[in-house]
Amino acid sequence: xxxxxxxxxxxxxxxxxxxxxxxxxxxxxxxxxxxxxxxxxxxxxxxxxxxxxxxxxxxxxxxxxxxxxxxxxxxxxxxxxxxxxxxxxxxxxxxxxxxxxxxxxxxxxxxxxxxxxxxxxxxxxxxxxxxxxxxxxxxxxxxxxxxxxxxxxxxxxxxxxxxxxxxxxxxxxxxxxxxxxxxxxxxxx
Amino acid sequence: xxxxxxxxxxxxxxxxxxxxxxxxxxxxxxxxxxxxxxxxxxxxxxxxxxxxxxxxxxxxxxxxxxxxxxxxxxxxxxx
Numbered sequence: 333x334x335x336x337x338x339x340x341x342x343x344x345x346x347x348x349x350x351x352x353x354x355x356x357x358x359x360x361x362x363x364x365x366x367x368x369x370x371x372x373x374x375x376x377x378x379x380x381x382x383x384x385x386x387x388x389x390x391x392x393x394x395x396x397x398x399x400x401x402x403x404x405x406x407x408x409x410x411x412x413x414x415x416x417x418x419x420x421x422x423x424x425x426x427x428x429x430x431x432x433x434x435x436x437x438x439x440x441x442x443x444x445x446x447x448x449x450x451x452x453x454x455x456x457x458x459x460x461x462x463x464x465x466x467x468x469x470x471x472x473x474x475x476x477x478x479x480x481x482x483x484x485x486x487x488x489x490x491x492x493x494x495x496x497x498x499x500x501x502x503x504x505x506x507x508x509x510x511x512x513x514x515x516x517x518x519x520x521x
Numbered sequence: 522x523x524x525x526x527x528x529x530x531x532x533x534x535x536x537x538x539x540x541x542x543x544x545x546x547x548x549x550x551x552x553x554x555x556x557x558x559x560x561x562x563x564x565x566x567x568x569x570x571x572x573x574x575x576x577x578x579x580x581x582x583x584x585x586x587x588x589x590x591x592x593x594x595x596x597x598x599x600x
Contacts, residue, residue: 471555471557472555474591478591479595491581492581495581502565505559509563
């Protein structure tokens with residue numbers, strides 16, 4: 333069960349109407365290494381992973397939904413009140429035809445989200461290594477978006493999200509260490 | 522911060538990709554990539570230095586060790 337707190341994890345500010353930036357940002361919404369993929373991956377893997385790290389997957393998976401909500405707010409603000417003409421200029425003409433200004437789970441190139449982006453192998457090491465890779469890929473995506481963006485307010489929020497990827501990667505790496513550990517076993521070499 | 526865990530590494534690395542005279546784009550010169558602090562610590566040891574709660578909420582981590590500010594490395598170079 334979840335409790336919902338009606339506020340964002342980190343305040344989202346956007347300085348200009350910039351649908352082009354929204355088109356880039358949607359990669360982190362419905363892309364392969366985006367927040368939706370991350371949340372669904374972790375919250376699904378947790379059923380078949382050793383007890384010691386279930387809580388970690390629950391916590392991080394939950395936080396990814398908080399990030400998803402931040403990205404949604406950013407995309408919404410960047411496109412709010414934009415005319416069809418402005419959307420077209422930003423390369424969102426196809427999006428407008430299908431969705432108007434509604435958000436949708438697709439990547440920056442318009443490919444819809446698919447469950448084939450994520451895996452649950454049932455092998456704890458394989459799954460955690462995928463999770464570490466996902467965090468590093470999301471971190472890189474945030475960097476590339478920051479590189480392309482000239483919106484300082486937006487970048488402030490993106491830097492926060494990038495920092496969270498670093499912390500999550502650290503915790504997944506620690507989870508691997510926990511599962512490797514021999515500490516509580518009666519094992520003599 | 523523990524003496525032992527002082528930051529003794531860099532979080533940005535660079536290399537010079539090979540540029541052939543047949544490559545049409547102007548050489549980028551140096552390529553950069555991030556190597557954030559989480560790559561260097563292993564299991565987090567006890568008693569690492571913390572940010573204040575208020576600062577931590579802003580920075581995205583409680584732990585000074587993991588904080589890694591990112592800026593566009595190409596822009597900084599004025600390209």
